[in-house]
Amino acid sequence: MDIKKKIKTLPLSPGVYLMKNKSGEIIYIGKAASLRKRVSSYFDGKRRQAPKKAPGAFCKTDVLVSSIADIDYFTTPSEEEALLLEAALIREKKPRYNVLLKDDKRYPLLKLTLNEEFPRLIIARRAKDDGAIYFGPYTNAKLLRKALGIMRKMFPLRTCKVIHKSACLNYHIKQCAGPCVDKKCRGLYKQVTGDLILFLSGKKKKLISKLTQRMNAASKSCDFEAAARLRDQLKALTSAVKERKQARIEAFDISNISGKEAVGSMVSFYNGKPDKSNYRKYRIKTVSGVDDYGMIKEVITRRYKKLVSENLPLPDLIVIDGGIGHVSAAAAVLDALGLNRINILGIAKKEERIFSRAGEERIGEEFRRLIQHARDEAHRFAQSYHHVLRRKKVIGE
Structure with missing residues (x-):
């Protein structure tokens, strides 16, 4: 490779x-x-x-x-999320070339003071045997400070060194659970601390699952204030966990006139924008006559057999210009290649209905526009190549 x-x-x-x-x-x-x-x-x-x-x-x-x-x-x-993920993966995998970071004072750590009754999350320069949990090291102190500010909003732990007798500003703006105001909140505070540990350990999906269960339970018991708080926390966490608009999308289209000069196109999008350096065009070789499904199968086969054989990155989403039949044709190829984990969406012309393997899908308007953009770009690219071949044929005659 x-x-x-x-x-x-x-x-x-x-x-x-x-x-x-x-x-x-x-x-x-x-x-x-x-x-x-x-x-x-x-x-x-x-x-x-x-x-x-x-x-x-x-x-x-x-x-x-x-x-x-x-x-x-x-x-x-x-970048802030990348910094946190980097540290969590280094801690888990312990790569040999990252080992030198471990005891280097230049790189900051995050310290969760479990040795205190109500733990705080702070930045530290060196890990000590003091009963606290340390995360890191992190390679960028400036980004770490920004990330710390974001986490304090998501996990409202206290920031003060000494517990005060009255509520501070952070309590009133809901950035602290307020153990100084109500000692009965110990259960909630312990829960938030546990949630933060999951987050910093890279177990975000597990954390989201737990928060969802708690939110549903609070709603059923009519504790609407707790349900609303958990809803807001879930919204922030989901935003932090999900990748940018389908990090990689590959969209396909077929162009021909009654099966003649048939071609296929593949366009690539990264984070919602076309990446023209990875566009590909295919002249149909194995299918004759009017057979859109067969042509889709050929192009999908050629594209992903190559990626698999060369161990190249696979897309997060495949978009097909067509309906449920086109999606099923593409899915059959991916299943045969052992790539059924890749999501597929088809977008039918005229009615602009969206289909997945399971049938018709409802998606958000912003995501719909992105899918339409990818589909239209694949259509344009296929048409352009088809017209080139037609002109060559006419000139040759």
């Missing part, structure tokens, strides 16, 4: 990259504001050139790069 070719397919969005050696072992984990640009920089000799006064300063990076055989990644909604 050509690693540099794979790098060109990485999204431009924030995220975390995982570098692996030939054995599949994760050897380094890092975060990026733009995954493609950051990972590309490792293979740019000029950018890594050591200063004259410090010969050999980049030796470690050179050794790392020479060991890279594959790259995996996760996209995130923001």
Whole structure:
């Protein structure tokens, strides 16, 4: 597999990259504001050139790069989220080239003071054996401070060093559960602390499931204030967990006149925007006559057999210009390739109805516009290629 070719397919969005050696072992984990640009920089000799006064300063990076055989990644909604995910993955995987961060005072940690009756979440420079839990280290102190501010809104733990006798501003703006006001809130405070630990440990889906259960229980017991609080927390968490508008979408269309000069197109979108460097066009080879379903099957087969054989990243979503029949044709190919985990949506012409494997779907207006944009771009690209072939045929005659 050509690693540099794979790098060109990485999204431009924030995220975390995982570098692996030939054995599949994760050897380094890092975060990026733009995954493609950051990972590309490792293979740019000029950018890594050591200063004259410090010969050999980049030796470690050179050794790392020479060991890279594959790259995996996760996209995130923001750099702050990437920073938190990076630390959680380093803590879990313990890659050999990240080990030096562990005891380096330059990199800050997050400290949850479980040694206090009502724990606080603060930034620390070194882990101590004091009964607290430490998360990190984090490679960017500025981003960490921003992330801490976001987390304090989502998990209202106290920030004051000493518990006061009266409520502070944070309590009134709902950024603190207020143990100083009501000691009876200990159960709730303990719950919020546990939720924060799940969040910082990277177990966000498990946390969302727990919060959903609590919200439903509060609603059934008519505790509407608690239900509303949990609803708001869920909304913030869901926003933090989900990737940007389907990080990678690939849309397909077929163009022909009565089966002649039949072609297929594939357009690629990253984070809601066309990525023209990854557009592909296909001249239909195995199907004759008017057979849209057969042509869709051929193009989908050629596209994803190639990605699988070269171990290249797969899309999060496939969009087909067509209805339930076109979706079923594409799904049959993906199932045969063992790729049934990839979502498929078809968008039928005229009525603009959306179909998935399960049937007709209702989706949000913003997402609908994105799907329509991808479909229209695939249609335009297929038509353009079809017209080129027709002109060549006419000239040849």
